[in-house]
Amino acid sequence: MTNTDKKDKIIPQVMKWGGCWKHINLTNTCTIDNGLTILHLFYIENEQFRYLISSHQSEALNTLSTVMTLMSEHNYDQAKLVWAKLSPNVSSNLFGDEADFMMSHLDKLWKSKIISTCTRPSCSDSFIEYREEYGFRAQTADSIDDIQQLVDKWMHKTVSCASCVSDTEDNQGIGEVCNSVRKERRQIVEKSPVLVVRVYEHVLHDRLLPGNLMRSKQIKINDDVFKLAGITMYKEGHFCAIVFVDGVMYWYDGLVGKLSCLPSDYSSLYFPTHAIFCQIK
16 A cells, blocks of 8 residues: 655544543544544535435434535544444543444444255255344455455355255155255345444454455445445554545544644554445446
């Protein structure tokens, strides 16, 4: 990952770590600072995304729309507090994991079910429609080239059928495990203009190389196209982020409170946790 020329570019103002609103002191806000900053930088650049956020009927995205407006007015501390109230029993101290305070609210907006078909006609469960589930949980034990491939594996996969054989021409093998190929297709029931892909475990277990995270600048799910808005990074109790402004990469650290060039040693010091994509089509 390399920076490109930033000459003559106007660098947007961004929020700082912490804050205070109506005598409420906010601390350890890096768990939400990075996600909100990534989304806001994309929000101010993309009219279609602004429309999709404002027209989506859900508590999380209605809140996000309000937060984006507050951030555009530089009311960052109020924006943080509005978002933090989505988390039950949250105090002014947001110490913890960004998955709890930020990503979980966006992830649960996705709802899907799996249609599973066995290629063996005599299988007792030749067709199964699994119950609906919430969240984007892209999991695989295989090595993957990029995030698009991870998404594709979430949408379509093949597994070995563990059902039993119910009928054969010569009545032999009835009751045995089928072991044929099952094709599983995911059907999206509810979707969101924000897609959060957790990459932490895939990078940790060397299934996805950190250098390949940027290969998927755009990903596609059915007919919807999502653009990479940023990647959150973690180091020793603190979250930072890679963000984009007009297609150019910047480094965001709320403790600094401004965008800067990517640190030369960031890839060895920081660990990628989540990739955030925003819908453009």
